[in-house]
Amino acid sequence: MKKQIDKGDKTIWIHAASLGEYEQGLPLLEELKKKYTKNKIVLSFFSPSGYEVKKDKTPADVVIYLPMDTIANAKQFVALIKPELAxxxxxxxxxxxxxxLKKCKVPALLASAIFSRKQIFFKPYGGFMRKSLKNISHFFVQDDNSKDLLNTIGFKNCTISGDTRFDRVFQILKNDNELVFMATFKGEHRCMIAGSTWPEDETIIVDYINQINENVKFVIAPHHIKSSHIEKLVDSINKKTIRYSKMKEATLDDVEVLIIDSIGLLTKIYNYADIAYVGGGFSTGLHNTLEPAVFGIPVIIGPKYDGFKEAEDLVELNGIISISNKNEFRRQLDALWSDNTYSKNTGKINADYIQKKQGATKEVMSHIVKLL
Known part of the structure; x- marks a missing residue:
């Protein structure tokens, strides 16, 4: 940090726990970078999943791990970067x-925050953490419930701004999402993309692939891409299957299943989906449903989606379909393949939902302008 930040530098500090929070905060980071050109943007991570992926691929000027939360570390860190805003x-x-930060009179904002009654702040024994909240200048929360909860413990410095992730995923539509190999692979066929899958998801998906007789193509992008797992997955499929790392575009026409054993492609691959499946809902936790939903297609997930607000909302609206077993998976896919109107209407629910949720970045930036 001493090598990257000079004594005269003005900085803005953004902290994201991991890759998911980084993606969530990226619209803010980009806007700050455009507007405050004389400031260095310092981006800190706690998790390697964020730092290792983005240390060389971000608009931020300085990317670091955040030292552990001790009084000594905090004093040294803040003194080094001298942020005008956190x-x-x-x-x-x-x-x-x-x-x-409060001691140094540096405004600290919490952006895209979401609170639930289960959190320690709202427990009788949560006094220490409630006290910490007093050092936050302003809360920008995702929903009414979060604001109401903060109000119950005395915090009125709160704005319902929504979630900056919606601004982030909506930008996807403006990007160049063309992939030559996907256009060749899909051709004129219908295609289902299964993203961020775990073994529990793949068991259900492969069972369907092995039994279906219709002329449909499939892409599976596992969450873990270890060679041993990919080989086991390929061996379990009884249709012509190829790994992304071993494909040749000239041979893709008659391939029925494509396994993506690489990272960084999934967002663009969703552009070619007629139906998407998002993994994690049978195991560790649901992955990003907004990335496929923004393309206006039906999305299928497993049964564990509590706490993922956008999934909860879209399941209730019937844009995302939750399944609990392979029979339900088959039934829902068959219905979507056979009824084009049902499929289009389901996808439109997802696209409309994301469209209506735009604007969180603008809301937060309007507050920042008053501070800097």
């Missing part, structure tokens, strides 16, 4: 850092 994304409450 922004924490979603859940990040670091008591020592927040206390030091």
């Amino acid at each position: 922004i924490f994304i979603k859940y990040e409450i670091w008591p020592s850092y927040l206390r030091e």
Whole structure:
């Protein structure tokens, strides 16, 4: 940090726990970079899943790991970067850092925050963490419930701004999402894309692939791409299957299943889906449903989606379909393949939902302009 930040530098500090929070805060980071050209943007991570992926691929000027939350670390860190503003994304409450920022009269914002009654702030024994919240200058929350909960413990410095992730995923539509190999692979066929899958998801998907007789193509992009797992997955499929790392575009026409054993392609691959399946809902936790939903297609997930607000909303609206077993998976896919109107209407629910949720970045930026 000493090598990258000079004494005269003005900085804005953004902290994201991991890759998901980074993607959530990226619209803010980009806007800050455009508007405050004389400031260095310091981006900190806690998890390697964010730092290792984005340390060389971000608009931020300085990318670092955030040291552990001790009084000594907080003092040294804040003294080094001398931020004019600090922004924490979603859940990040670091008591020592927040206390030091307040002591140094640096505004600290919590952006795209979401609160639930289960959190320690709202428990009788949560006094220490409630005290930490007093060092946050302003809360930008995703929904009414979060604002109401903060109000119950005395915090009125709160704005319902929505979630900056919706601004992020909506930008996807403006990008160049063309992939030559996907256009060749899909051709005139219908195609289902299964993204961020775990073994529990893949068991259900492969069972369907092995039994279906219709002329449909499939893409599976596993969450883990270890060679041993990919080979086992390929061996379990009884249709012509190829790995992305071994494909030759000239041979893709008659391939029925494509396994993506590489990272960084999934967002663009969803552009070619007629139906998407998003993994994690049978195991560790649901992955990003907004990336396929923004393309206006039906999305299928497993049964565990509590706490994922956009999934909860879209299941209720019937844009995302939750299934609990292979029979339900088959039944829902067959219905979507056979009824084009049903499929289009389901996808439109998803696209409309994301369209209506735009604007969180603009809301937060309008507040920042008053501070800097």
